[in-house]
Amino acid sequence: MQTGENEQALRKILDMTRLMGIMALMLHFYYCCYGAFRFWELTGAFGDKILAAVYRTGLFESFHMSKILALGLLLISLLGAKGRKEEKLRLKTALYFMASGLAAYFLSGLLLHCGGADSTYAMLYMAVTVLGFLLVLSGGTLLSRIIRNRLAVADIFNNENETFPQEERLLENEYSINLPAKYYLKDKLRSSWINIINPFRGLLVLGSPGSGKSYFVIRHVITQHIAKGFSMFVYDFKYDDLSKMVYNTFEKYKHAYEVMPKCYFINFDSIMHRCNPLDPQSMEDITDASESARTILLGLNREWIRRQGDFFVESPINFLSAVIWYLRRYKEGEFCTLPHVIELMQADYDSLFTLLRTDREIEVLINPFVNAYLNDAMEQLEGQIASAKIAMARLSSPQLYYVLSGNDFTLDINNPVEPKIVCMGNNPQKMQIYGAVLSLYVNRLVKLVNKKGKLKSSLIFDEFPTIYLNNMDGLIATARSNRVSTCLGVQDFSQLRKDYGREQADVIMNITGNIISGQVTGDTAKQLSERFGKIMQDRESISISSADTSISRSRQLEAAVPPSKISSLSSGEFVGLAADDPQCRIKLKIFHSEILNDHEALRKEEESYREIPPVRTLDHAMVQQNYMQIKRDVQDIIHTEMDRLLHDPALKHLVVMKR
Structure with a gap:
């Protein structure tokens, strides 16, 4: 527990350890520079007795043993040092102090070695050693004041923390x-x-x-x-x-x-194969025609997708469904293609409505259009049908x-x-x-x-x-x-x-x-x-204060x-x-x-890919001939059916002729 008493006791222990280091250093000076101390008349019987007692412990067996002991006690006292935190302090500064202090502390022995018992050299030796001791003390104190956990981190985008284990096995089957x-x-x-x-x-x-x-x-x-x-x-x-x-x-x-x-x-653009999406063999009932009509008109008018259910959206779809299903039923679908549907839609209303009325399955789909036409509601009729005719006419190519x-x-x-x-x-x-x-x-x-x-x-x-x-x-x-x-x-x-x-x-x-x-x-x-x-x-989470982190x-x-x-x-x-x-x-x-x-x-x-080989050889004339043939097919259907209905008394009532 960090109580005030414990902190005070720790501080006293550290102070005492540092004091012991100073005393050890002073004994080292007294022993190694004894001649200088005697010259300065600073020796005495009591001091000599203490020195003799310490000597028997083996502390002075070598020149550096006592110095190392003093330095060790100093370093121990620095382990628990807590200086006031300073954000501007850097580790490099503290290390410079300690390095220079250690150099002065240990290299000062050269002065004593060169000067022998000369009191001047002894004085210089002690001064340089004390300077080194103080520099080590200052560097250690600076270390305790450096903020070790700074707010800046290397992974600023949190990339490492957002990683997670993933599947490392190859899991393969016949579909994978x-x-x-x-x-x-x-x-x-x-x-x-x-x-x-x-x-x-x-x-x-x-x-x-x-x-x-x-x-x-x-x-x-x-x-x-x-x-x-x-x-x-x-x-x-x-x-x-x-x-x-x-x-x-x-x-x-x-x-x-x-x-x-x-x-x-x-x-x-470059014609390869041909395919009829309204293939009569694949259209089983009128719902297939309705689905096809909805797809093509919503594809041409994307804004209608959000308006499905509106009168002026569903009406063109029903009209196109009726035309598709009529061609599907006419001669077993011989002319049931999208181009024929487009051309038949462009026929005049008299002929178109007459043909569509002949099929009972689509009667419910076309009755609203026929009634609007017969009642001369042309604005409504054009609103219902023209949007489909105009959209489909864009496909006439x-x-x-x-x-x-x-x-x-x-x-x-x-x-x-x-x-x-x-x-x-x-x-x-x-x-x-x-x-x-x-x-x-x-x-x-x-x-x-x-x-x-x-x-x-x-x-x-x-x-x-x-x-x-x-x-x-x-x-x-x-x-x-x-x-x-x-x-x-x-x-x-x-x-x-x-x-x-x-x-x-x-x-x-x-x-x-x-x-x-x-x-x-x-x-x-x-x-x-x-x-x-x-x-x-x-x-x-890191919280930094002047006293602690x-x-x-x-x-x-x-x-x-x-x-x-x-x-x-x-x-x-x-x-x-x-x-x-x-x-x-x-x-x-x-x-x-x-x-x-x-x-x-x-x-x-x-x-190394090879080009897709051409399927057929075409020229412009062949494409144009097919285009005109489809137009002729639709005109033939209209003329044939109108002639049949007009000459059959039982069906003549189906002919739509606006007065």
């Missing part, structure tokens, strides 16, 4: 994605593995531009899943960055497939028509009999138009893929917010049992919220089981930090990866959370590490 990495645990660099052992629970890859989403993560998802025999769909936002990688990786790992798949590429009207393959990529690897490319400069069409492709593909009894498949979306996939949360929630892996590349949560609406973006963010995030900021960093949880961290240490839960850390990640450095499954438990799910890529090997691999 395994990324080698390295991380710091305190001040030691250790090797680790990011193990996505259950990709069917969804993988969300976040990161601002340049953080390395594609180079460090998505490329390995592609290569590892192809090597493990997955059928695959890849949305390539900047065609053909990922498509070329898919093609060359597939050529390398063809042997991994039991049934050899085929590679297909959809690109509207010969190249789009050519790709969308053919049928080189179907979208059931995980068909056990005919598996496929499909890449669809966008163009950032035509993102809105192409993105809407690709959204329709993806919507139809997801419907066909997410079924039981199919092969394992991987859906990879680079820059996911640039397309609109309705009910994406439902896909992630239900696809696990059907062995459908989804990988979504997103730059920031705010981007997803802008393009999909707050509610659906929140669901997608929260329902994804696996997360790998590079540098993100703002709300995204905060949300990720909260999801990663907290770890036990050491805390040290007190240190308080504690442990408390703090964020494992704070938002500021996520906001300042380097390229290739990722944080995240890996989900496990009952067959392979992972105790250390959270990671903060740098993914290791062999840059030189990847560079050589990319240099």
